[in-house]
Amino acid sequence: MRFVIDLSVALRLIEERAKIPPQNSLVAPTLLRSQILSELFAAVEGKEFDRREANARLNHMRALKIRFLGDRVLQQVAWDVADALGWDDTFQAEYVALTKLQADAFVTLQDPLQRVLEGVVPLGSFDDLFA
Template sequence: MRYAIDAATLLLIASGDVVVATGNALVAPNRVLPDLLEILLADVRSGARDEKAALALHTRATETKIRLLGDRVSRRTAWNLAREHDWAELRDAEYLAVATLQADALAAADPRLVRVAAAIVAVAPPEALTAS
């Protein structure tokens, strides 16, 4: 299967908590890596993770086999989703656009994104990535 993933799921993959099964392909919007950095920065600021470990996780995440998307069609689809749902920001819409255009389902660990996505795309827990 082809899964769109969010930054929280990418963190689970980079940390080794979720191992992607052979045969599953991953896609995400270009913003997934900066979003992951924001999660890691919050962890460092709260004391949940030290800086060296956080940056090492980000490096592992950049080495994950994932197709990053940000073409004109996905940006326009994100725009349309945000307008249709009257969202003030494009962040969620970008993940949903990639899921709509390029994936069978969105594997998301961010509960807020899961709530928003459930009415728009098929949603799976990150653990679904371990099955082929």
């Protein structure tokens, strides 16, 4: 199966050094790379761990082979999603749009977002990534 993952899922996968089975693949909007980098930078600045650990986590992210997408169609659909859901920006909408366009399910650890998206796109659980 093909799953769209958001920042919450990506950070957990990276922290746990998880491996995704070959029958499943991960996709995300290109903005996820910047979100991960920013979160790791903040963690180092906040003394949660050192730069070496941040680099190890970045390397694990790269090993997950997440396919990053961000074309014109994704942007148009994200705009429409944000508009339809009454959101103030398009950041989360990019994940929803990508799910609509390219994936079987969207996985997030954010309960409020899951509730909003019920019936909008298929949702998966963290455990589904390993099934």
